[in-house]
Amino acid sequence: MTEAVMGARPSAVAPRQFYVWMAGTCFLIAVLGFLPTYWMPLAKGSFKAEPMVHVHGIVMFAWVTFFFTQTRLVAQGKILAHRTWGMLGISIITAMAFIVTAVTSLRLAQAALPGQPAAIVREVRAFTWVTMGALAFIVPVFTLAIVKLKDSETHKRLILLMTISMLGAPIARWFLFAAPPPDPNAPPWPAGLPVIGAPPMLIAISAALIGDILLFVAMAYDWRTRGKVHPVYLIGGAIMLLMHVTMAQVGDSAAWQSVAVAIGRLAVAG
Template identity: 25%
Template structure:
């Protein structure tokens, strides 16, 4: 499943590049952002592989990187959200206010799940499942590049978030088949993603969220498009 989640992310970005929907000719922050986020994917795969090989000692030493890596991801991801909105208006199939608010909040959700997993690292049943759900949350950008997003408007964002929970659902099914019960960590992880989205919608679609979006976009090229999702 670790390989599958990584493959979904790589496939999504590769498809965009092959189809000419993205390019390497972008400001430096895009490349830094890509290095940091794909660096996490490599770290997650390495950590999973180390446990599969029963190399617990190196797994624990390498795990210290997560304490440094995750805060950088939250900061860079939030900055990229603002840059993308101001530079291009953001993806046309997302509402700008939802994109602005939900992205950082889901990054904080990711950080919270990783933090909880690290706190519970000695309870390996919780640790690996919470890390799994955190990683699943990062598959959204890959899935969003593979799904027919324009055809899903105006629910594109919520459908993408819902699609990320398919991976934990597979984990729940595996638990059920293996042990006859579903581990509670899955419920907590999926609930965290759902509550984050509900909170994001409450913020994004009130006057404060709309006002924040307008202030972020003010004077930029991104302000030329409608705030709501639209067909170009």
């Protein structure tokens, strides 16, 4: 490993190490973010959810693990291994697209059951834009990263940008963990119906923007080492930020509410 790194050009080694640190940071955020609301309850046997929710967790954790491992391989000069394992990344993102859609569709189908509180149903449908909007960003960015495989400077920035866009979910879990307990005087949920709910949009937006700090770290590193910021961060980053700050408006729009109803019917049809 040492020989591989020492054999690389000094100017190439530093950026590789930077991306290892960035991937490691994303990995830690993902693990620590889900620690209080998923990993710890799961270890205690108190986390109850449908099997597909666990599959969703495995797939998301697989991605951050894969991303960190891939950046380590590049930093060690093991480019052939990096490219060989790249096919696994395609499988993970494909699985992510299906499982995120499936979980979202299930929640929307539960919200569509007769008797569910109308105000809560609208909130659930609005919040699904957070997950489906993220997927609408992840898939094209990853596809472009595959197209740009031979352009390593663009490829690695696209993968990093895509991973940063996922960090809002684990960060938001700490907001929820610190939230006050439910009101004990609240009216009971309608009998026979699954309990549904959605975090406030403010939490989702705040968490996403905290994660976006890593984008500005990457941009600052580009500016310091290249004298300019790569277009991936300027264009892709701008799109990501715009999507994050407009979550509430899009989710509450009549257009998205109608789309959410259609997504919910997928679970019913399945």
